[in-house]
Amino acid sequence: MPRYNPAIVEPKWQQFWEQNQTFAAPRLPTGEKLYVLDMFPYPSGDGLHVGHPEGYTATDIVCRYARMCGKSVLHPMGFDSFGLPAEEHAIKTNTHPREQTEKNIDNFRRQLKMIGFSYDWQRELATTDVAYFRFTQWIFLQLFDTWFDPQSQQGRPIAELPIPDDVAAAGEQAVDQYRDEHRLAYQTHAPVNWCPALGTVLANEEVIDGKSERGSHPVVRMPLRQWMLRITAYAERLEAGLEQLDWPESIKTLQRNWIGRSSGAEVDFFIGPTLQFAAWKEARATAGFPRKPEDDVLRIYTTRPDTLFGATYMVIAPEHPAVERLTTPEQADAVAAYCQAAAAKSDLDRTELAKEKTGVFTGAHAVNPVNGQPIPIWIADYVLISYGTGAIMAVPGHDERDFEFAKKFDIPIVAVVDPQRDIETAARDDVLSAQAVFTGDGAAINSGDYDGLATAEFKTRIAADLSQQGLGRSAVNFKLRDWLFSRQRFWGEPFPILHELDADGNATDRVRPVPAEELPVDLPHLDDFKPHGRPEPPLDKAPEDWLYQEIDGVRYKRETNTMPQWAGSCWYYLRFLDPQNTERLVDPEVERAWMPVDLYIGGAEHAVLHLLYARFWHKVLFDRGVVSTDEPFRKLVNQGMILGEVEITGFQRADGSWLGTGEVTTDEEGNSIEKATGAAVSAVRVDEHDAEKQGESFVLKADPSIKLDSRAYKMSKSRGNVVNPDAVIREYGADALRLYEMFMGPLEATKPWNMEGVNGVRGFLDRAWRMIADERSEAPALNAAVADVEADEEQNRVLHKTIKAVTEDFDRLSFNTAIARLMEFTNYFLKIDRRPRAALESFVLLLAPLAPHLAEELWQLLGHTDSLAYEPWPAFDEALIREATVEIPVQVNGKLRAKIVAAADADPAALEATARADGKISEILAEKTVVKAVVVPGRMVNFVVK
RNA sequence: GCCGGAGUGGCGGAAUUGGCAGACGCGCUGGAUUCAAAAUCCAGUUCUCGCAAGAGAGUGUGGGUUCGAUUCCCACCUCCGGCACCA
Structure with missing residues (x-):
């Protein structure tokens, strides 16, 4: 056999695997099961990026290794194919987005197959497949049909929702409305992020610093009818469920922060005449704390009920329903102006500009329930209507924001927490004299009978007291918001929802779900895909026969919003189990056998959204008996980002003279300028041979006084440092690509690409080939050094050490070190003239998960006729290692x-x-x-x- | 500002429990082979001093615990990622 030639070997084995369905998974596992999942890609027009195969190679190694260990492995792949780029392309070319989408999928599939991943391709799916989104729609119907029972912390059928007597008495329409208010999928008119440039509304998480995540276009807030998913109902369980998961602690923390659980108390402040306060308090003591606050109180949420005595004013959000009621005539103009201005502000303005606090006095006062002191009520946009009760008690002595506000508006500050020994004496004195703010724990002062209590003890004590007096109750809040689930796009799943129309063709606010047996609701044909620039969805342009339907004499209009891209990716791992099932989304027997996903690998960019949304859907499906596990992904690993090649950069003035990195800064627009003069300078790429290391940094060889910048950047088209896997495979082969991706460093680490490194692992594959094959002979032949001899003691030690190390490294996903061990093996055995065949066979098996094509070829050369895919994994003998x-x-x-x-x-x-x-x-x-x-x-x- | 993660040769990285720092690979240097080059093979390669034997220093910085610290503790610096008025 001639030299190692991946261009011949790799397609040969890919064909073999495909023809023999080598990696087809059985309907039900036959032994110990292992479900290994990749985050499926969005098939962009650019094709695969070297970042994709990193995680995919890791899971592929795990799967190939597990098969050799005798496990029943499920390893599928699909495509998250709804998405804006295809629709933008459709608008440009006036072709159906499906056309481009399918072309892109074909390209992705070709590339994935070229790398030799052991997917069960028969299970391939795309979220844009009508047969797939039929069940995405079906799940939406489940969400629509479910309410969350806070008592049992469980989603239950809407039919089981208890209807209060007063609602029942108000008639059928009131009951329907009551149900609609409790569904997990509901409609709202809340202000949303409308992006005129994209012609769509965006979810909060798609807006970064007031601009669209995609394209950085400005975003404005406007009210629009939207579908929401009540993910907040599951906040408690989503938070609690994290604990049992084998996920990176950092990702769990990210999710915990996102969910943002806090516990504290809700407290009612009386806003009637001060003279009536005593009577009100007495009434409360007998009546208790009402479920909903009456008009004569302002309900606030606080995590620090222990600072109640330090509350010197109150703040309500500009959107708070009590604004009008509280505003006195003298303040009416000022309040109206302020609220109007606040409404016009985007979220960006409200945070960024509000470094300086703003607010307006309502003219009204409330009575502090613990000491009977009247305190002013202000309106300020630093209080958010969407969190807690939209109103706070302000304790400037012990809250940074309140402190700032009180300083600006000259509101009294009272210290009620003594920091004690927590801080220096001088700082403590400032706190006690209300000159400084202190947000930590300490001992209570100026708090009546509570003086001297430690913060934690005070909190429990006062919560109990307030509750007993009917003035407050313990409460838990979450930062998590309900999920804005509709998009004004064409290329998404249609909602299976009909809106009732009255005789004049106007919507009645009553909706009706499309029955499950009538699914799917396919996308209609459109003559063109151009958005009309209004917030109404493009589906409003659909033909009448799609748009309207008459049932039992009532006319309905279809919902024209579509679902966001997240919808399809929320449950694809379930469909992989039973992709051809036309009856249901997954056969329960199959689901029970394969779930949960044992290993899920993907990028950290999905740490919060995708993984939280998917967990939410899964829990709903669990509550509704569709799936058998409470959590979908048992173990999660994030692969690190792959950066472009390291670049060494220097800076030059306009005249070409160099200056060091220390002399350069950036102006507001992000341009590089010279610190001393402010003159523009240009960044220049420096060849590594013209630079050398001096101390901590690189300097110009020609002038060591000039410091240079050395770092790797994120791959991007604009920077021109994107590495195309096709090109790598063409030059070095798929096995070399796989091996290099794994050899770069730990899977989780961010690491720069280096083409010399690919060449290096290719060198290893060449040596492995030469160790076993005769590269000078024309026909396939073993290297003459391969001999049917027993391994001697040292050879056995090397072999068994290698088996042990590789096995253990694979078990902990430490592929870079496993490869190093195999390199050591090769370095050792290449020096040996008579290489024991059995040792080499073990080596080939160890190499197989990493470089499967080469391994199969060598395995065949060693005289085997079948694939090594299910060959038993080599065992090591500890005695031989000693x-x-x-x-x-x-x-x-x-x-x-x-x-x-x-x-x-x-x-x-x-x-x-x-x-x-x-x-x-x-x-x-x-x-x-x-x-x-x-x-x-x-x-x-x-x-x-x- | 807050919350994570990471700082080890020229570079990517290794060191699983506190026990020989730098495995493995790249790059570089020298040599063999070649008319020459590529490829391949051999030797060397943390830094400083030294012809050498050897000596000293060394895992971001400063301190601490220990017979012994890349590893544990405290403080700080830098970089990367996330969040950002959530009461």
Whole structure:
């Protein structure tokens, strides 16, 4: 056989696997099951990026390894194919987005197959498949049909929702409305992020700093009818469920922060005449804390009920329903102006500009329930209507924001928490004299009977007291908001919802779900895909026969919003289990057998949204009995980002003279300028041969006084540092690509690409080939050094050490070190003239998960006729690894002074004696007194001397 | 500002429990082979001093615990990622 040629070997085996359906998973697992999932890609027009195969290679190795260990493996792949780019392309070319989408999928599939991943391709799916989104729509119907029972913390059928008597008495329409208010899928008119440039409304998480995540277009707030999903109902369970998951702690933290659970208390402040306060308080003491606040109180949420005595004013959000009621005539104009201005502000303005606090006094006062003090009520946009009750008690002494506000508007500040020993004396004095803010825990002061209590104790005590007096109750809040679930796009799943129309063709606000058996609701034909620039969805342009329907004499209009891209990716892992099922989304028997996903690998960019949305849907499906597990993804791993090649950059003035990185800064627009003069400078790419390391940084070889910048950047088209996997495969082969992606460093780490490194692992594959194959012969032939001989002791030790290390490395997804061990094996056996065939066979099996094409080819060359995909994984023998003698370092005062050779099982006394006998050591010890000898058997000897 | 993660040769990285720092690979240097080059093979390669034997320093910085610290503790610096008025 000639030289190793991946261009021939790789397609050959890819064809073999496909023809033999080598990786088809059975309907039900036949032994121990392993469900390994990749985050399926969005098939963009650019094709695969080298970042994709990183995680995909890792899971592929896990799967191939697991099959050899006898596990039943499910490893599918599909496409998250709804998305804006295809629709934008459709608008431009006036072709159906499906056309472009399918072309892109074909390209992605071709690329994925070229890398030799062991997917069960029969299970391939795309979220844009009508047969697939039929069930996405079906799940939406489930959400629509479910309400969350806070008592049992469970989603239940809407039919089981208890209807209060007063609602029932109000008639059928009131009951329907009551139900609609409790569904997990509901409609709202809340202000949304309308992006005129994209012609769509965006979810909060798609807006970054007031601009669209995609394209950075400005976003404005406007009210629009939207579908929402009540994910907040599941906040408690989504938070609690994290604990049991084998996920990176950092991702769990990210989700916890996103969910943002906080606990505190709701407290009612009386806003009637001060004279009536006592009577009100008395009434409350008997009546208790009402479910909904009456008009004569302002309900607030606080996490620090212990600072109640320090509340010197209150703030309500500009959108708070009590604004009008509270505003006095004298303040009416100012309040109206303020609220109007606040409404016009985007979220960006409200945060960014509000470094300086703004607000307006309502003219009204409330009575502090703990001390009867009247305090002013303000309106300020630093209080958000969407969090808590939309109103706060302001404690400027112990809250940064309140402090700032009180300073600006000259509102009294009262210290009620003594920091005690937590901070320096001077700082503490500032806090006690209300000159400074302190947000930590301490001891209560100025708090009546509670004085002296520690913060934590105060909190529980006052919560109980307030509750007993009917003034407050413990409460939990979440930062998590309900999920804005509709998009004004064409290329998404249509909602299976009909809107009732009255005789004049106007919507009645009553909706009716499309029955499950009538699904799917396919997308209609459109003559063109151009948005009309209004917030109404493009589906409003659909033909009448799609848009309107008459049932039982009532006319209905279809919902024209579509679902967001997240919808399809929320449940694809379930469909992979049973992709051809036309009856239901997954057969329960199959679901029970394969779920949960045992290993899920993907990018950290999905840490919050995708993974939280999918968990939410899963929990609803669990509550509704569709799936058998409470959580979908047992173990999660995030692969790190792959950056472009390292670039060394220097800066030059207009005249071409160099200046160091320290002399350069950026102006507001992000341009590089010279610090001293403010003149524009240009960044220049410096060849690595023209740079050298000096101390901490790189400098110009020609002028070492010029410091350079050395770093790798995110791959991007604009920077021109994108590496195309097709090109890598063409030049080095798929196995080399796979191997390099894994050899770069730990899977989770961010790491720069380096083409020389690909060449390096290709060199290893070449050597592995030469170790077994004869590269000079024309026909396939074994290397003459391959011999049917028994491995000697040392060869066995190398082999079994390698098996052990590779096995353990695979188990902990440490592929870079596994490859290093295989390289060591190759380096050793290449030097041997008679290479035991059995050892080489084991080596090929160890290599197989990493470089499957090469391994299959060598396996065949070694005389096997079948694929090695299900060949048993080599076992190691600990006894063969053990060495008779070991080299042991001898230290004096912790410094390495000599090395001794001793029996591996030598006892401490023997080791110490051997160490003392060493020429070098005895020389050193002769002049000193040994205070102590530390001997760790098999590891080291250390003499502590004086 | 808050919450995560990370800082080890020229570069990517290794060191699983506190026990020989730098495995493995790239790059570089020298050599063999070649008319020459590529490829391949051999040797070397943390830094400083030294012809060498060897000595000293060394895992972002400063301190601490320990016979012994890349690993544990405290403080700080830098970089990366996320969040950002959530009461």
